[in-house]
Amino acid sequence: MTPGRFTGRAALLAAVSLSIAAPALARTDYVADIHVVPGSGSTAETVTGVVFHDLSRDGMRQDDEPGVGGVIVSNGRDVTQTGPDGSYRLPVFDNMTVMVSEPAAWDVPVNVHGVPQFFYHHKPEGTPETLRYGGLAPTGPLPDAINFPMIRTGIDEAFSCVMMGDTQPYSNTEVGYVRDGVLDSLLDRDLSDAACMVMLGDVMGDDLSLLPRFMDVFSVLDLPQYYIHGNHDFDFDASSDAHSADSWRQIYGPNYYSFEMGEVLFVALDNVVYPCGPEDSGPGGRDACADPERTVYNGRVTDDQMAWLEATLALVPEDHLVVLMHHIPFVSFIDSNTGRHQTDNLAQIHEMLAGRPAVSFSGHTHTFEYLAAGEWYQGWEEQVGVTRLPFDHVVGGAPSGNWFFGDLSFDGTPLSFARGGTPPGYMIVEFDGSNFVVNFHAANQSPDRQMALSFNTPQFRDWFTELFAWTEARGDTSADAPPLTVNDLADVKLFTPEELAEGVYLTANVWNGTRNSRVMAQIGDGPMMEMTRTQAGNGEDVLTGAEYADPFSVPRQMTVGRYAWQSQSGDARAQGFEIWQGRQFGPAVPQSAEAWMIADSSSHLWRLEMPADLPEGANVITVTATDQHGREWRDRITFEVRSERPAPLWDNSLWEDPTN
Known part of the structure; x- marks a missing residue:
């Protein structure tokens, strides 16, 4: 400089x-x-x-x-x-x-x-x-x-922003789910230091007529609403990317822009190219862009935006933090081997930002992934030409979870654990100068709840393997009954010495965990034992299957009772449940979610093999997760060791009439 x-x-x-x-x-x-x-x-x-x-x-x-x-x-x-x-x-x-790019000391009108x-x-x-x-x-x-x-408002170097991934309501019912989930949770928070709210794309689920109501609902937070354009926010009937965001622009505003707060430059990018063409063709599913029979999107920042970004950066101090906000991840853990769901010209963007403090926030995958600087996964180099990350990349989860798929929870919203095992939720990102801290919170849960604990047992692995294989091969869900339900899953918090010898793992799904987190477990007042992250983030492929699945969220994903809802009202659409573009699930016997929705891998799952010589009886494990900022969170779980498994259901042997 x-x-x-x-x-x-x-x-x-x-x-x-x-x-x-x-x-x-x-x-x-x-x-x-x-x-x-x-x-x-x-x-x-x-x-x-x-x-x-x-x-x-x-x-x-x-x-x-x-x-x-x-x-x-x-x-x-x-x-x-x-x-x-x-x-x-x-x-x-x-x-x-x-x-205009709003300067840090000023506010534009709303x-x-x-x-x-x-x-x-x-x-x-x-x-x-x-x-x-x-x-x-x-x-x-x-x-x-x-x-x-x-108007002049002055500079406050310390502030926060509410951020969230895919809200993605396809219907007015689902707008209500967003309202009663993340919005209701945010109204319980002290947002007095919050300066903005950012929706990281797929704000809508293909129906842009819902957008005015959605904006009005979120206006109750009294925060400036900055929205990112996603692949479910464009005009599907547009024949050119030059105007595929036109309805969005008419109803909301620009599909890319920037603004400044404190010592932070926020950059909103539109990296969804729709329809993509031969120039986007490549590995990882991008060959579809060259197929004249298909109309698909691709992740890429257009040339005009790249020129705009470079020219904007040239006018901003190099020690200011650059916050890049876009829908499709620059890179992803869950989609590391696909091209269309990552960003083609990421290497150029990394080069443009070299030497600057920066962070990337995205949505799209319905996972929460805090990919820290230095992390990388197999597939990135082939798909987008990068390996180790030069700065943090955060995929921000989804208030819709796995597309509102689950059964209804206490607050009447679907308990739709996302891929990777993260519950529906939101972020509050704290900024101070060019420093930032990311906080993830589950909707309608205590802000202090930051993890889910369970056990990966031999019974869980057998149950998961059989049911997941059936789910992958499943045809018509209205005709087929699953071979197993959650009723067939033996209590994962109780195990025998034989099962311990076969392998029982304590699991901690630390939702905001990174490669720089440390997770420790303590049985009673025994020694502290370090847990191991299932994904090291050191160039390996995504590890999937029963060994790497989250036994807390998976049972909730693989027995969904809403399939069985039936109504005698005469309304054909009051049966089972609908998601996406009105696709109906049920009425049928309870089913598993779609196989690709299930948390059979995660970038934030830790595990510890339980000692094989545990004495019989009940015990409590305390798990402590410490993040890169030194903050600690604790949770606990009770387990039992029994010489043999007790009968799980009501014992009627003493109640039977011996004369019958």
Whole structure:
């Protein structure tokens, strides 16, 4: 970094800032629109306007309202900064979004839902084809000026943001599940230091008409709502990636953008290319992109976004943290051997960020994966050209879990443990300067509950192997009964000496665990014993099967009673349950979830082989998980050792009438 490189921008921002008293954090009480001066119909080659201090807080520039210098402004490809008077000038092209990157000391206005207003779409003729969710309406001639209002709020280097992966409701019923799960949990939290809420894509489940209601529901948090565009948020009937996000842009806003808070640059990327084409063809399922008979998506950051990202980074201090937010993971544990579900040009992005503090947040896989710097898995090099990670990559779980598949829990929402065994939940990410701490919380659970404990027993492995094989080969779920249910699974917290000799493992699914976590177990007041992570993250392949499955979440995934729901109302859609695009499951006997949904592998599962010489009786194990920041969480589990297994069900032998 050359000396004084950022002096001009900092001085311009400070010139206005120093003369104005900073009020308390505005959050969502500044409701206004941007100031658009209608055009005369000319075909100008540049777009101009002013970023101004909105003293009147009405979104309209008054003569006495000063410009704000040093603000980053872009057309989605080219990037500039405002001059001392707040003015800017950018090239014009059709289908662009003119937008500001909110500076750290300022707030842009929000709409009634709390969606930040920092953009103007320019697509004169609108979407060139009819789309079921409307596309982008014609914007007409270029305005004479696009002026962006903002108010001075001051810089707070320490703040937090609520983040979550795939909420993905396909119906109004499922919007209710999101409301009663993660949203209800968040309303119980102290969010006084929170500055934003980020949805990491697949905000919707293919139905964009639900988006206005969804935004209104989440507006009760009183946080600016920043949404990422996902592969279930695009227009499936679009014939080109150039307008596959048009309905999203019309209803929500830009599909990529940036903003600053404290010493953090937040970058929202759209890395879902739909429909992909021959240029996306490659290994790991990307050959489908070259198949004219198929219409699929691929994970890639487009050229325009790459140019925009590079130009934006050049205007931000190199010691500021860069938070990259995107839907498809840059890399994934669960999908490490697939290409379409990771990001093609990741190596270029890593190179662009070399030397900067950075972190990646994504969704998509319905897993929580905290992939720490230095970690890598087989498949990454072949699929996206990287090995060891230069900075942390976090796949943020899913409030929908495994697509709302499970039975209903205490709060009336599906107990849908995700792949990897993580419950539906959300993150609160704490920022302080360029440092960050990631917290994961299960919906409607105590924030202190950070793990699930169980035992992997010989009976569990036999039960899992038989039922999983049947699930993989299963055909029509309305006709087939599974060979086993959870009733056939022997108590995993009770074992005999013979079973201990065969191998019994204590398991700890530490939901926010990383390769830098340490997990210890203690039986009673005995010695501390270190548990081993089932995945080392050292270049190996994903380990799957009964040995690596999570015995806490799997039984809940593999006996789903909702299949058997039947109604006599006459409503054909009131039977069993629906997920995805109205696909119906049941009515049928209770079934297992789809095989690919089941937690038969995990990047955050630890285990310990139980000593074979344990005395008979009941014992308590305490498990302590310590993360990379030195924070500790504890949980406990009770187990029994018995010389033989007791009968599990009611003993009626003493109640039988001997005369009968």
